[in-house]
Amino acid sequence: MMAETKTRLITALIVAPFVVACFINYNSLIGLVAAVVLLASYELLNMAILDQQHRIFLYFGVSISVGFTIVYGIFQARNGMLLLCLAFILNGALSVLTIKKISIVWNTVLASSLSLLYIAGCLSFFFPLYLKFGAANALLNLTAVWLYDTGAYFAGLRWGKTKIAKHISPSKSLEGIFGGFLTAIAFSVVYKICFELIFHSEVMPFKSLVIFSLTIAIFDTFGDIFESALKRYFNLKDSGNVLPGHGGMLDRIDGLLFVTPVTYFLFTLGIL
Amino acid sequence: MMAETKTRLITALIVAPFVVACFINYNSLIGLVAAVVLLASYELLNMAILDQQHRIFLYFGVSISVGFTIVYGIFQARNGMLLLCLAFILNGALSVLTIKKISIVWNTVLASSLSLLYIAGCLSFFFPLYLKFGAANALLNLTAVWLYDTGAYFAGLRWGKTKIAKHISPSKSLEGIFGGFLTAIAFSVVYKICFELIFHSEVMPFKSLVIFSLTIAIFDTFGDIFESALKRYFNLKDSGNVLPGHGGMLDRIDGLLFVTPVTYFLFTLGIL
Numbered sequence: 001m002m003a004e005t006k007t008r009l010i011t012a013l014i015v016a017p018f019v020v021a022c023f024i025n026y027n028s029l030i031g032l033v034a035a036v037v038l039l040a041s042y043e044l045l046n047m048a049i050l051d052q053q054h055r056i057f058l059y060f061g062v063s064i065s066v067g068f069t070i071v072y073g074i075f076q077a078r079n080g081m082l083l084l085c086l087a088f089i090l091n092g093a094l095s096v097l098t099i100k101k102i103s104i105v106w107n108t109v110l111a112s113s114l115s116l117l118y119i120a121g122c123l124s125f126f127f128p129l130y131l132k133f134g135a136a137n138a139l140l141n142l143t144a145v146w147l148y149d150t151g152a153y154f155a156g157l158r159w160g161k162t163k164i165a166k167h168i169s170p171s172k173s174l175e176g177i178f179g180g181f182l183t184a185i186a187f188s189v190v191y192k193i194c195f196e197l198i199f200h201s202e203v204m205p206f207k208s209l210v211i212f213s214l215t216i217a218i219f220d221t222f223g224d225i226f227e228s229a230l231k232r233y234f235n236l237k238d239s240g241n242v243l244p245g246h247g248g249m250l251d252r253i254d255g256l257l258f259v260t261p262v263t264y265f266l267f268t269l270g271i272l
Numbered sequence: 273m274m275a276e277t278k279t280r281l282i283t284a285l286i287v288a289p290f291v292v293a294c295f296i297n298y299n300s301l302i303g304l305v306a307a308v309v310l311l312a313s314y315e316l317l318n319m320a321i322l323d324q325q326h327r328i329f330l331y332f333g334v335s336i337s338v339g340f341t342i343v344y345g346i347f348q349a350r351n352g353m354l355l356l357c358l359a360f361i362l363n364g365a366l367s368v369l370t371i372k373k374i375s376i377v378w379n380t381v382l383a384s385s386l387s388l389l390y391i392a393g394c395l396s397f398f399f400p401l402y403l404k405f406g407a408a409n410a411l412l413n414l415t416a417v418w419l420y421d422t423g424a425y426f427a428g429l430r431w432g433k434t435k436i437a438k439h440i441s442p443s444k445s446l447e448g449i450f451g452g453f454l455t456a457i458a459f460s461v462v463y464k465i466c467f468e469l470i471f472h473s474e475v476m477p478f479k480s481l482v483i484f485s486l487t488i489a490i491f492d493t494f495g496d497i498f499e500s501a502l503k504r505y506f507n508l509k510d511s512g513n514v515l516p517g518h519g520g521m522l523d524r525i526d527g528l529l530f531v532t533p534v535t536y537f538l539f540t541l542g543i544l
Contacts, residue, residue, distance in 0.1 A: 048378075081352025082540075085393050085533040092530065093494040096501065102440070105505045106320075109498075110382035117385050121357050168374065222365040226381075229368065233377045258364065261357040268354075 008245030030073035039249035041065040041115040043239040048111030061112035065120040077128040122257040136201040147187040148180040155179020169228040184213035223258030280517030302345035311521035313337040313387040315511040320383030333384035337392040349400040394529040408473040419459040420452040427451020441500040456485035495530030
């Protein structure tokens with residue numbers, strides 16, 4: 001366990017600065033989100049499309065998810081639903097044109113649709129978040145989830161007793177969630193003070209940071225268990241191995257996928 | 273065959289006036305679209321969720337699709353992607369809270385996501401179509417697809433020779449598509465003249481009617497074959513039997529689901 005924790009830490013220390021740097025500019029953010037969608041949707045479709053003869057659907061599905069993300073980003077996060085439905089229809093038409101074996105229809109079509117809505121759609125909320133509520137809040141959404149995950153991981157390891165989803169995600173515990181919640185609050189307070197002092201950029205008010213951390217605790221947990229359920233269906237432990245010590249990209253962003261649209265929603269309501 | 277055609281015609285003559293009447297008012301249109309989404313998403317989830325113990329996911333999935341449609345309609349077709357992703361997350365969280373058997377995760381989660389994007393999402397483009405481009409154009413989108421389907425059916429029956437999708441939808445022929453295309457053009461010209469004379473409401477220009485009919489011919493065909501592929505995967509001939517002679521609701525709207533977002537897209541581009 002110690003060796004794995006060390007690998008996990010080293011990977012984080014190498015990858016995190018690059019990821020954070022992408023938030024300096026909107027165009028580099030598009031590149032970052034598209035790259036993450038590429039890896040995560042590849043992993044999802046790779047789980048679902050087991051038939052080696054039908055790898056072409058994997059490439060269709062991934063390309064369409066990534067294409068949607070880039071176009072949505074370039075169009076400044078407008079007409080999202082139209083782009084999403086057109087991407088779905090394009091995927092459907094391509095499937096119809098190339099499919100040979102009916103028995104694989106369901107999994108491939110469904111995995112591509114899921115990839116569009118779940119991965120490309122949900123993660124793309126970084127674009128409106130960045131454009132409407134500022135780079136500082138968008139970066140906080142990402143880094144607070146990281147810190148939440150880290151806090152939950154170590155608190156769970158040390159004090160985890162009350163298991164909440166034994167059959168799906170056996171290591172999840174209430175103690176871990178609480179530890180993550182406290183870590184997220186502590187981190188976001190420090191983040192706010194530093195950002196406002198050093199960069200003079202506005203971060204949500206102090207009282208919103210508590211609601212925000214609570215949102216992360218709830219939706220990160222649901223997101224994580226949801227993704228674990230999908231993996232377990234395929235008898236996999238990790239969605240991939242692109243990030244040593246962290247498993248696959250999808251494992252790393254599963255909480256973020258549920259948190260980001262909800263954060264954006266709370267911002268538009270004026271709650272954050 | 274004659275008896276089925278007769279049943280089909282009688283059903284159409286009874287149902288069509290009610291459907292057309294719903295276009296008089298925006299609120300009744302919301303009711304109509306929600307009712308169709310209810311029936312079609314029920315049929316889709318009923319195909320996918322075979323396990324009788326897990327019928328509850330069927331009701332979750334249908335409720336969330338219908339809920340999305342109503343809320344999106346009431347909010348005047350704004351924030352569609354946010355609503356779609358929040359509905360997806362809600363569905364994911366409910367699944368996580370209630371799921372007992374991992375082996376059914378994939379089908380249920382995926383069928384609900386598909387229902388959201390494919391049925392509720394695509395059909396809901398009637399709302400922005402109605403609000404931005406007028407009731408007359410929205411109703412034309414529906415009725416021209418009906419007439420296209422009718423024309424394609426009879427032309428295919430009479431002259432169908434060149435099969436285009438033998439394995440998935442054996443009765444589809446190029447001759448049928450061409451017959452449908454001509455029927456759609458003829459109908460939409462008559463529709464435009466009548467509507468502008470009687471109701472003084474604006475319908476797209478004559479040259480756009482040709483592009484519009486071509487759009488229907490292409491995307492109705494893809495939509496129809498796409499839905500046939502899903503059905504064939506489950507060894508079903510019809511998605512249901514709610515409309516005597518027409519099969520299920522999903523069978524009836526399969527073409528419309530692909531045509532409507534594309535029509536709306538062409539309108540926003542200024543092509544129609």
